[in-house]
Amino acid sequence: xxxxxxxxxxxxxxxxxxxxxxxxxxxxxxxxxxxxxxxxxxxxxxxxxxxxxxxxxxxxxxxxxxxxxxxxxxxxxxxxxxxxxxxxxxxxxxxxxxxxxxxxxxxxxxxxxxxxxxxxxxxxxxxxxxxxxxxxxxxxxxxxxxxxxxxxxxxxxxxxxxxxxxxxxxxxxxxxxxxxxxxxxxxxxxxxxxxxxxxxxxxxxxxxxxxxxx
Amino acid sequence: xxxxxxxxxxxxxxxxxxxxxxxxxxxxxxxxxxxxxxxxxxxxxxxxxxxxxxxxxxxxxxxxxxxxxxxxxxxxxxxxxxxxxxxxxxxxxxxxxxxxxxxxxxxxxxxxxxxxxxxxxxxxxxxxxxxxxxxxxxxxxxxxxxxxxxxxxxxxxxxxxxxxxxxxxxxxxxxxxxxxxxxxxxxxxxxxxxxxxxxxxxxxxxxxxxxxxx
Numbered sequence: 001x002x003x004x005x006x007x008x009x010x011x012x013x014x015x016x017x018x019x020x021x022x023x024x025x026x027x028x029x030x031x032x033x034x035x036x037x038x039x040x041x042x043x044x045x046x047x048x049x050x051x052x053x054x055x056x057x058x059x060x061x062x063x064x065x066x067x068x069x070x071x072x073x074x075x076x077x078x079x080x081x082x083x084x085x086x087x088x089x090x091x092x093x094x095x096x097x098x099x100x101x102x103x104x105x106x107x108x109x110x111x112x113x114x115x116x117x118x119x120x121x122x123x124x125x126x127x128x129x130x131x132x133x134x135x136x137x138x139x140x141x142x143x144x145x146x147x148x149x150x151x152x153x154x155x156x157x158x159x160x161x162x163x164x165x166x167x168x169x170x171x172x173x174x175x176x177x178x179x180x181x182x183x184x185x186x187x188x189x190x191x192x193x194x195x196x197x198x199x200x201x202x203x204x205x206x207x208x209x210x211x212x213x214x
Numbered sequence: 215x216x217x218x219x220x221x222x223x224x225x226x227x228x229x230x231x232x233x234x235x236x237x238x239x240x241x242x243x244x245x246x247x248x249x250x251x252x253x254x255x256x257x258x259x260x261x262x263x264x265x266x267x268x269x270x271x272x273x274x275x276x277x278x279x280x281x282x283x284x285x286x287x288x289x290x291x292x293x294x295x296x297x298x299x300x301x302x303x304x305x306x307x308x309x310x311x312x313x314x315x316x317x318x319x320x321x322x323x324x325x326x327x328x329x330x331x332x333x334x335x336x337x338x339x340x341x342x343x344x345x346x347x348x349x350x351x352x353x354x355x356x357x358x359x360x361x362x363x364x365x366x367x368x369x370x371x372x373x374x375x376x377x378x379x380x381x382x383x384x385x386x387x388x389x390x391x392x393x394x395x396x397x398x399x400x401x402x403x404x405x406x407x408x409x410x411x412x413x414x415x416x417x418x419x420x421x422x423x424x425x426x427x428x
Contacts, residue, residue, distance in 0.1 A: 039342065041256065041258055042258070043254040043259075125255075125338075165413070165416045165417070166417060169413045169414070170417055172398070173394075173417050174391075176390060177387040177388075177390045180394065184386070196383075199379070199380045199383045200383070200387070202380060203378075203380060203387050206379065206420065206423065207417055207420055207421050
């Protein structure tokens with residue numbers, strides 16, 4: 001991605017973080033690091049690489065993040081918190097029926113992984129690079145993602161509209177197949193994001209034994 | 215993994231490759247590289263790291279593999295060929311009924327990803343590190359994995375025992391959810407591999423609208 005695009009992307013993200021320019025600069029560093037980690041991995045990337053990609057100095061990058069690990073934690077925290085926000089918004093956008101809610105969060109999860117492929121890749125491939133404490137924090141945040149799915153699915157089982165086998169494993173399988181979209185989706189592929197989202201909503205409902213006459 | 219274990223693992227693999235000690239030595243290098251790439255990534259690992267882990271010299275490692283890229287291609291080729299062999303063996307082990315065959319290949323795919331987690335991780339995270347030609351070769355090999363699933367599923371649709379929506383997407387979703395097991399399985403987790411395999415076979419059949427009275 002060209003430096004100009006990185007800056008524009010950070011500017012678009014400004015409202016989400018803060019109106020201060022410091023927050024924008026920190027976002028520019030995070031976005032540059034996402035690209036570098038996605039291309040070369042955490043261990044294959046130096047602070048110098050990240051600063052160069054961000055169009056800034058190494059000391060400026062260190063001003064915002066005391067270490068490369070802090071940048072990785074920042075990437076993982078940001079992407080997971082944004083995913084949680086997207087799922088909660090989707091869940092709240094439908095009437096309180098498990099099938100509607102599940103379809104909504106599946107569509108949101110797939111859309112998110114289509115839109116944020118590089119961050120998803122870094123999030124899934126570099127958990128190994130965190131120490132025990134940071135890792136535990138990120139895993140706890142991810143557990144909140146799982147919990148959103150679990151709760152909607154549990155309600156569907158409780159009310160009898162979902163009747164598939166292996167409820168916890170089905171939940172994990174649904175999250176896995178929707179997350180995997182980040183690995184294969186290509187913008188120049190044959191299907192539009194909406195089409196893919198809708199298919200995954202149908203497939204998830206099918207795993208859960210949902211019948212459309214329910 | 216201790217060096218002794220690496221050697222034992224290579225010795226166990228001897229029959230698969232060749233009876234010659236050169237093949238064993240090459241396997242020892244490959245296995246050491248799997249561990250290093252899984253821990254630090256391809257770009258974060260040097261030939262020196264790999265040789266040290268394999269308990270050999272850098273020149274000896276270069277004797278078997280002209281470059282680090284050759285090692286990565288070797289890892290990806292070996293793991294994918296072994297997966298294909300496991301799937302074909304599973305497919306051939308049942309009567310010629312799509313539901314039986316699908317259950318068999320799903321179980322084999324899950325088992326393989328439980329047993330070879332590190333190689334699966336490297337295979338999925340380091341495709342980025344291959345040049346266009348090597349990448350195309352590995353992708354072509356992986357397409358053979360997909361094709362095994364596609365053919366069994368297509369037969370089930372043709373004979374009417376599978377009736378789910380979105381046949382190609384369902385195929386990809388099934389492969390994705392079974393592959394994802396490599397990412398979360400822990401040997402000290404609550405479920406035995408057999409239990410997990412059987413659940414994924416049930417879930418795959420459920421995605422495909424299979425009814426056990428068929």
